[in-house]
Amino acid sequence: MTQHTTTRDGLSVRGVGKSFGSGGRAVSVLRDVDLEIADGEFVAVVGPSGSGKSTLLNAIAGFVEPDDGEILVNGEPVRGPGPSRCVVFQEYAIFPWLSVRKNIDFGTRLRAWRGSKQERARVTARYLDMMGLADFADALPKTLSGGMRQRVAIARAYAVDPEILLMDEPFAALDAQTREQMQEALVDINQRERRTVLFVTHQVEEAIFLADRVVVMSARPATVQEIVDVPWGDRRTHEIKTDPDFVRLRRRIETLLRSSAH
Ligand SMILES: Nc1ncnc2c1ncn2[C@@H]1O[C@H](COP(=O)(O)OP(=O)(O)O)[C@@H](O)[C@H]1O
Numbered sequence: 001m002t003q004h005t006t007t008r009d010g011l012s013v014r015g016v017g018k019s020f021g022s023g024g025r026a027v028s029v030l031r032d033v034d035l036e037i038a039d040g041e042f043v044a045v046v047g048p049s050g051s052g053k054s055t056l057l058n059a060i061a062g063f064v065e066p067d068d069g070e071i072l073v074n075g076e077p078v079r080g081p082g083p084s085r086c087v088v089f090q091e092y093a094i095f096p097w098l099s100v101r102k103n104i105d106f107g108t109r110l111r112a113w114r115g116s117k118q119e120r121a122r123v124t125a126r127y128l129d130m131m132g133l134a135d136f137a138d139a140l141p142k143t144l145s146g147g148m149r150q151r152v153a154i155a156r157a158y159a160v161d162p163e164i165l166l167m168d169e170p171f172a173a174l175d176a177q178t179r180e181q182m183q184e185a186l187v188d189i190n191q192r193e194r195r196t197v198l199f200v201t202h203q204v205e206e207a208i209f210l211a212d213r214v215v216v217m218s219a220r221p222a223t224v225q226e227i228v229d230v231p232w233g234d235r236r237t238h239e240i241k242t243d244p245d246f247v248r249l250r251r252r253i254e255t256l257l258r259s260s261a262h
């Protein structure tokens with residue numbers, strides 16, 4: 001299929017299984033995982049620690065090859081890493097030798113759409129602005145706080161404009177206050193840009209706050225235990241975290257997670 005006829009259908013994970021090791025020491029990590037994410041949807045994945053969330057994300061990224069099943073991005077089977085998927089990790093995966101601006105510019109160079117140098121500079125400036133990085137454009141990452149560095153990683157990932165953004169606990173290393181600010185920054189950029197996002201976290205509150213749907217994984221071997229719809233649409237301010245409906249949803253998911261852990 002050529003770029004022109006490809007419509008963005010999103011992500012399909014069908015019957016995916018994965019074990020590590022072999023023989024008697026093989027550990028089954030994913031079992032029969034099915035998941036459909038529509039174009040423009042923000043889906044969070046929660047599950048017990050060590051259940052296989054990162055393995056699932058890495059399989060979608062193309063870093064890990066499943067033993068069973070298939071993964072399709074816009075109808076195209078995933079056969080390895082590629083520009084249709086962009087990953088934001090917990091560790092700051094940005095280039096330490098490039099300024100903030102150049103890190104984001106690197107993202108704009110990976111776009112399927114390649115504009116002129118001036119157009120790219122405009123796109124980069126827009127992302128700097130959106131993530132509150134304009135004042136730090138010429139700074140090197142090592143001079144920035146952890147939160148600011150994650151802003152750079154997220155801005156760069158959005159600048160690439162991939163079919164799907166994969167985020168593996170990107171805020172896990174941040175303090176609580178910075179984490180809340182980052183959640184708001186992510187809501188903000190995503191409401192403007194509307195990308196397809198798969199966001200892994202073990203914090204249920206974060207999952208509900210960010211996502212349109214929350215996928216609850218079981219303990220290892222991980223399989224989809226339940227998919228919960230989040231009814232707040234674009235209403236994503238921190239006040240909703242104390243809304244009785246929010247608290248009820250959080251408790252329900254936490255109970256599901258506890259019941260699956262062994
Ligand atoms: N490359 C690998 N080789 C062997 N075991 C692995 C590998 N990657 C992950 N595992 C194992 O798979 C299980 C799930 O890991 P992971 O997907 O990182 O879980 P989570 O992200 O949910 O914490 C763990 O028991 C981990 O030790």
Ligand SMILES: [Mg+2]
Pocket residue numbers: 053054055168
């Ligand atoms: Mg993980």
